[in-house]
Amino acid sequence: MAKAKKLPSGNWRVQATATINGEKITKSFTDVDPDKAELAAKQWQVYHKNFEQDSSDLSLEQAIDEYIKIKDSILSPSTIRGYNTIKNNSIDGIKQIPLKKLSQNVLQKYINQLSKSKSPKTVRNAYGLITAVMAQFAPEYLPSHVSLPQPIIRPKRALSKDQIQKLLQSIDGHRNEIPFLLALWMGLRQSEILALSWDDIDLEKNTIYIHSAAVPDKHNKYVYKQTTKNVSSTRTIRLPSYIKNKMLKTQDRSGRVYKYSPSVLFKDLKKVLNEIGIPDISLHDLRRTMATLGVSLNISDKVMMSRGGWSNPATMKKIYQVVLDQDTKIADDLIDSFFESVINNVKKYN
Numbered sequence: 001m002a003k004a005k006k007l008p009s010g011n012w013r014v015q016a017t018a019t020i021n022g023e024k025i026t027k028s029f030t031d032v033d034p035d036k037a038e039l040a041a042k043q044w045q046v047y048h049k050n051f052e053q054d055s056s057d058l059s060l061e062q063a064i065d066e067y068i069k070i071k072d073s074i075l076s077p078s079t080i081r082g083y084n085t086i087k088n089n090s091i092d093g094i095k096q097i098p099l100k101k102l103s104q105n106v107l108q109k110y111i112n113q114l115s116k117s118k119s120p121k122t123v124r125n126a127y128g129l130i131t132a133v134m135a136q137f138a139p140e141y142l143p144s145h146v147s148l149p150q151p152i153i154r155p156k157r158a159l160s161k162d163q164i165q166k167l168l169q170s171i172d173g174h175r176n177e178i179p180f181l182l183a184l185w186m187g188l189r190q191s192e193i194l195a196l197s198w199d200d201i202d203l204e205k206n207t208i209y210i211h212s213a214a215v216p217d218k219h220n221k222y223v224y225k226q227t228t229k230n231v232s233s234t235r236t237i238r239l240p241s242y243i244k245n246k247m248l249k250t251q252d253r254s255g256r257v258y259k260y261s262p263s264v265l266f267k268d269l270k271k272v273l274n275e276i277g278i279p280d281i282s283l284h285d286l287r288r289t290m291a292t293l294g295v296s297l298n299i300s301d302k303v304m305m306s307r308g309g310w311s312n313p314a315t316m317k318k319i320y321q322v323v324l325d326q327d328t329k330i331a332d333d334l335i336d337s338f339f340e341s342v343i344n345n346v347k348k349y350n
Contacts, residue, residue: 003034003038004034004035004037004038006034007030010032011030011031011032011037012030012031012032012033012034012037013028013029013030013037014028014029014030014034014037014038014040014041015027015028015029015041016029016041016042016044016045017045018044018045027041027044029041029044035074039071039073039074042070042073043070043071046066046069046070055099055137055138056098056099056100056137056138056140056141057098057099057100058098058099058137058138059095059096059097059098059099060091060094060095060096060097060098060099060102060130060133061087061091061095061096063099063133063134063136063137063138064083064086064087064091064129064133065087066137067083067132067133067136067137068080068083068084070136076213076215076225076229077215077216077217077218077223077225078215078216078217080217080218081216081217081218081220082125083129084218086125086126086129090114090118090122090123090126091110091126091130093110093113094106094107094110099133099134099137099138099141100138100141102130102134102141102143103141103143104143104144104145104146107127107130107143107146108146108147111123111127111146111147111148111149114126115149119152120148120149120150120151120152121151121152123148123149124148124149124151127146127148131143156285156288157280157281157282157285157288158285158288158289158291158292159184159278159281159285159286159289163278164184164289166276166278167180167184167272167273167276167278170272170275170276171272174268174272175268176258176260176264176265176268176269177246178243178246178247178250178257178258179193179257179258179265180269180272180286181242181243181246182196182243182257183283183286183287183290184286184287184289184290185240185242185243185290186208186237186240186243186290186307187287187290187291187307187308187309188210188287189213189229189233189284189287189309190262190283190284191213191214191215191228191229192210192212192213192228192233192309193257193258193265193283194213194214194222194256194258194262194265195212195213195214195224195225195256196208196210196212196256196257196258197212197255197256197257198253198254198255198256198257200212201239201247201257202239203239203244203247203248206238206239206241206244207236207237207238207239208236208237208238208239209235209236210228210233210234210235210236210237210309211226211227211228211234212224212225212226212227212228213225213227213228213229222262228309229309230309232305232306232309232310233309233310234309235306235307235309237307265283266282266283269281269282269283287308290307290308291304291308294307
């Protein structure tokens, strides 16, 4: 397929050719973004190249394969890995059924059966993929409503001030002190820490440029991509002097900042936390701790979103920010004091 060419108008155009019902057809795709123009052309071309018949005749398994194929250039390797996991483990009973026969009743029975052996999250993810595939290839057959299992809300963990102090003391001089600090203090994601290069760190300007990620592919091997989770996640944040001084003590400041396997990082963190009596805290919870501090310190949502690379405040508040017991106590004391003062004033004037 031809590459996008810039037009005098400033837009980008791609011309794709496919044989439709025996006739060779050329179609143009135009967009302000060359990548989007090329993707639209590729999707159209691949679809018509492989499936001249009604796409609703595709089996669910065929449709998932095709869906992954036409979106492989824009999907994260970890997303593709997740889709393949669903295809291989969660659609056995319906994978050979054509899309046009995946009626609401068929899908509801499938969801009911799958819910007996899979977690609500797995069931909801599987159904999400199925509906995305149907929207791509057979939108007219999309079910109007299918009941899904209620999601399990697990308590989110974040460290208190005292726990943060204990952790900082226990990791002082640890071989993985820097990645732990990047998660706890600076709120970097696991994928961002694994991909961070020394070239991204400016020790003169005291900044860290976050623009890449390392995620597992379908073979569970970590691959590096030059994009972050979303557009907002590409950011430059200030490097604290404390962390900078730790970095300056690092002898090898070339290549990746973190040079071990991811499993070593996770095992080291678990060991450190167990030693100081803080079990069941993950690397992700360290990032959540940074987000929660934003609430405790009354930092605006806009500033915290910029620091943590969140695309919207709803995600940050719902998933990452938790209410600490110490903050609840402060709120309780303030509210109690208010009502007690009101009662005292009433008694005073009676």
